[in-house]
Amino acid sequence: MTVSTGVTILGSTGSVGRATLDVIGQHPDRFHVVGLTAHSNAALLAEQCHSFNASHAAISDPAKAGELESALRKLGCASRAMAGPDALLEVAALGEADAVMAAIVGAAGLAPSLHAAHHGKRLMLANKESMVIAGALFAAAVREKGAVVIPVDSEHNALFQALPDQFGGDLDAAGVEQLILTASGGPFLDTPADTLQGVTPEQACNHPNWDMGRKISVDSATLMNKGLEVIEARWLFHARPDQISVLIHPQSIVHSMVAYRDGSVIAQLGMPDMRTPIAYALAWPDRIDAGVQRLHLHQLDKLEFRQPDTQRFPSLRLAFEALEAGGNSAVILNAANECAVEAFLDHRLAFMDIPALVEKTLETAAWAEVSSLDDVLEFDRMARAIAAREIKTMGISDV
Ligand code: NAD
Numbered sequence: 001m002t003v004s005t006g007v008t009i010l011g012s013t014g015s016v017g018r019a020t021l022d023v024i025g026q027h028p029d030r031f032h033v034v035g036l037t038a039h040s041n042a043a044l045l046a047e048q049c050h051s052f053n054a055s056h057a058a059i060s061d062p063a064k065a066g067e068l069e070s071a072l073r074k075l076g077c078a079s080r081a082m083a084g085p086d087a088l089l090e091v092a093a094l095g096e097a098d099a100v101m102a103a104i105v106g107a108a109g110l111a112p113s114l115h116a117a118h119h120g121k122r123l124m125l126a127n128k129e130s131m132v133i134a135g136a137l138f139a140a141a142v143r144e145k146g147a148v149v150i151p152v153d154s155e156h157n158a159l160f161q162a163l164p165d166q167f168g169g170d171l172d173a174a175g176v177e178q179l180i181l182t183a184s185g186g187p188f189l190d191t192p193a194d195t196l197q198g199v200t201p202e203q204a205c206n207h208p209n210w211d212m213g214r215k216i217s218v219d220s221a222t223l224m225n226k227g228l229e230v231i232e233a234r235w236l237f238h239a240r241p242d243q244i245s246v247l248i249h250p251q252s253i254v255h256s257m258v259a260y261r262d263g264s265v266i267a268q269l270g271m272p273d274m275r276t277p278i279a280y281a282l283a284w285p286d287r288i289d290a291g292v293q294r295l296h297l298h299q300l301d302k303l304e305f306r307q308p309d310t311q312r313f314p315s316l317r318l319a320f321e322a323l324e325a326g327g328n329s330a331v332i333l334n335a336a337n338e339c340a341v342e343a344f345l346d347h348r349l350a351f352m353d354i355p356a357l358v359e360k361t362l363e364t365a366a367w368a369e370v371s372s373l374d375d376v377l378e379f380d381r382m383a384r385a386i387a388a389r390e391i392k393t394m395g396i397s398d399v
């Protein structure tokens with residue numbers, strides 16, 4: 001008989017959080033929910049806690065504490081209501097949870113995700129931004145605290161599956177030449193350069209294959225999502241920049257590939273549904289039903305592959321440059337991008353201003369080494385201040 005695994009979900013009300021609860025709900029004998037967290041949607045958080053019998057509910061916005069408390073009571077739910085950033089840390093470390101799904105969006109997920117790793121949890125990592133800005137700190141937590149990180153991002157989950165079971169962190173020793181990250185290319189794959197400046201947030205969030213939160217949808221449209229994933233791969237698999245490449249694959253069926261020295265290329269394929277990598281991360285090393293549609297290759301028209309266009313999508317180039325530059329560059333890249341995406345979604349910046357703002361912020365901010373969580377948070381704050389000033393000068397009125 002399998003022992004039930006206690007699972008905490010950081011960011012349970014989001015796209016990945018809800019998909020995780022969907023998979024858990026299909027296997028009530030195998031998993032039980034310990035803690036759930038959200039930023040502001042108290043009503044949905046309370047409903048989820050009620051449905052999954054969670055012992056702890058944490059809302060990061062302290063102003064929502066009362067709302068959460070009353071929503072839980074109204075449902076007759078006994079979950080302990082908690083609020084504020086420290087509550088997220090407490091929930092991330094609860095002893096009853098063996099595994100923690102990191103599904104908060106953006107740098108806001110860093111502190112609780114890292115806290116879970118420091119408590120030796122099995123960290124199922126969707127929150128790529130935290131790995132991008134603090135990869136070395138996660139690596140230290142894995143080394144020193146016995147934490148295990150299972151990537152949930154579909155590409156990295158694919159790479160994890162395509163690497164040898166006994167992969168010990170040395171790609172050369174494993175005979176690996178290249179980690180090939182596939183990218184759908186997003187909704188503007190074939191949009192001419194002169195049209196890109198005028199695209200709207202609604203168009204940008206209308207992803208052809210994946211149904212995701214708004215921030216990652218915009219990142220997919222600029223290709224910054226792939227840029228962040230390149231940096232994420234560097235830390236997850238101890239890769240040098242020259243060992244990582246990106247291939248546009250509009251159908252999102254091949255989720256990534258590992259090219260080996262002997263000429264073999266091992267790929268992971270499946271329908272574009274996050275429940276597959278989530279189920280893999282939850283049950284690893286076992287395989288469980290994820291409730292996804294099966295892949296029938298003969299029903300597909302074609303599988304295409306092409307090189308990315310970094311002229312129209314400069315974000316990918318910026319991410320590779322930040323990776324090469326090291327130090328605090330990835331922190332600055334990520335913070336400026338988060339500010340730019342938020343401003344774009346608020347109609348304060350045009351689409352092509354997103355990479356322009358990131359580039360400007362990288363040029364303005366001073367390069368420095370990063371050696372602690374405080375450093376990361378400080379450079380993140382500094383970059384956001386620079387980006388906010390730049391947005392005021394770049395801001396446009398006609399979108
Ligand atoms: P989302 O916007 O749908 O959900 C985000 C979650 O984070 C919500 O539960 C929200 O309450 C919480 N949150 C937001 N701001 C917060 C803050 N300041 N403090 C605490 N909690 C906060 O996002 P998503 O699409 O589910 O993506 C989550 C993460 O997973 C992102 O890092 C994204 O890049 C990554 N990811 C998502 C997908 C996908 O298919 N959606 C795929 C791969 C990776």
Ligand code: MG
Pocket residue numbers: 153154155229
């Ligand atoms: Mg991805």
